[in-house]
Amino acid sequence: MTAPMPQATVHATIESYLTEVAARLVGPARMRGAILAELRDGLMEALGTRLARGVEPAHAAAAAIGEFGDPPSVARGFASELAAATARRVAFALASTGPPIGLLWAAAYAGRFGLVHVGPPWRWPAAPTGAWLAFPLICAVVAIAGLAALTVVASTSRLSRWLPMRPTLAPVAAAAVAAAAMTVDLTMLGLLASQVVTRPGSLAWSSAAAAATASLTRLTLAGWATSRCQTSRAAVA
């Protein structure tokens, strides 16, 4: 006859199981923490139910864990929700940064001459060389990416009842929005670089520095977000 398992050991068994689940969850840290807290409570309930029936602690812990399933299966069950949360955050963040960064660039090219100009941006006094081609393309990319971002946010929120999106599609769409943001930022930074070389006197330097810093920051974050979206999508598939 084996000695009863101490309570601390039973808890350690459950925590070890949760650690294995945690290692396989991919998504926002806060949501992962909430999932683990919820699983821990459920496991303790399942354990308590068996202990109350007189089941030996080691067997009760094993049975409670067995009831929840093996860690890869449990983590896979949450993958869709975690991917949706990741996609929603990325799309929302990028959609939110669009207008302020756009305004910073507008100020960079119009700042020295005042923000109000008649005519399209490529006719502004400080417009960079090649702006007549770049700006319409950027506007088209921003419009498509903005629509995609709003669709991702809607389909991963309460509106998901009416606007469902496949679990694998949301992170892909969010990654596409991030790629579009990176394209816009790289284009604007490229235009700025050419402007610095060809017509440095036309720039409002403080506004240009602020716009460049904002775009560089978003470029970095969008690159990281793209990677997170791809990882989330892989976890769902």
Add this chain to the structure above:
Amino acid sequence: MEDAQGLKGHLDVLLLAALENGPRHGYAIKEALRTGSNGRFDLPTGTIYPALHRLERAGLISGSWSVVDGRRRRSYQLTAGGRRKLDGDRTDWHQFAGAISALLGPSPRVATS
């Protein structure tokens, strides 16, 4: 478990129904489904929690945290939208089940030797 597989497509309405009489936490919902079906629907626990998260994201249920026995517990309750969804799905189910029952006829008699 075969019954659990057959529940695919009906899980959402069963989870909503389990919350009809008040808030419950995830494990209590699982147990309510098991005991309410006389043990036929003993769903894998790993299925219940993600489904609850999906229903919450859709605004059909709302979750809130509390502390019980020193650990965090998330309990869920129906929202107004969830209650409407439950009512609608319940009506649809009764009409569907009634039509199927009418076509299948009465239960077969138990064979006696």
